[in-house]
Amino acid sequence: MSPPIGGGGRGAGRWLARLLNPRPPAARRSSGAQVRTITNTQVEKPRPLSTQRVGDDLSRRGYRFRIDDDGDVTGTWDGNRFWFLLLGEHDEILQVRGRWAGTLPAGARLAVLQAANDWNRERIWPKVYTREESSGLALYAEVSVDFEHGATEDQLAQTVSCGLVTASQFFSTVASLAPPSDEKPPSDEE
Template sequence: MLGTRSPAKSTTPRSGSPIPTPLTRARIGDYLRGRGYQFLVDDDGDLTGTWDGNRFWFLLLGEHEEILQVRGRWQRQLPLERRQAVALAVNDWNRERIWPKVYVREEEGLLALYSEVSADLEQGATDLQIAQLVACGLGTGVQMFSALEGLIPSDDAPPPGVPDN
């Protein structure tokens, strides 16, 4: 029957391989709780939390909420004058790595940097696949934001290579 979903948990057939089942927020939440992560559900029903001070969302996108996206937002915002330097850093990251996709948006007169890892799970996913995607989105996002801290010093920090007095 169209629109009917199977059980939320992966099941294991006699062959020993888990059967992919539909993606749900509950399954993502189960993974996050299992890792001891703190998160909440926002007004849109999305799971969200902070890792190393950066906000992350765990979004279900697509007509049937079959796309899992782990989206992170860097805790810092930058002045518009730094757009060229930020664009170079983002382009270098995206050229040299598969994950996460990184982009810059102008928000309220400042630059905001985002990371994204997305996967189409139209055919369902096992718990292990969900765990791997969430871990990839969080791990690579945090890594990218950390790398940016070294590449783009805060306004009150000395330029790279200059000793801090």
């Protein structure tokens, strides 16, 4: 199991900087503006998605993750569980799915559904929804992108960033409004 990434302490906030700037650390440290000229011979062609490519992108950012029993890439960011799923007939859809570490009581269902509806109406990403689980109402966030014709490294990195950043924003908003919970976050086995 990977320990939480960016969940407080000395590393808090660094994961967000790496997320918004996926270049390797050495490239981030260089000074001055970088100008990139692309010629026809330097254009990266889209390639099919794979679990390996998703893992490579996360590794370049310095994130820790694991492959679960279903073969999906998973990890925690600020205590929230995320999965990077390849869906579709040909694994052409990348879905970044997050589950908020907290839970809400079943009695809060109407308020939670109204809040999720407001979020979905006012924002493009992530799609948010709730599911009833044994511990109460669980909140999920998803960003899905269809890469039928493949993805470049930049497209893959942007999708991963979008999924993690927008879901984390939603989870932070919920956490700031939710009553304190005495329950532990879900385990890797869920």
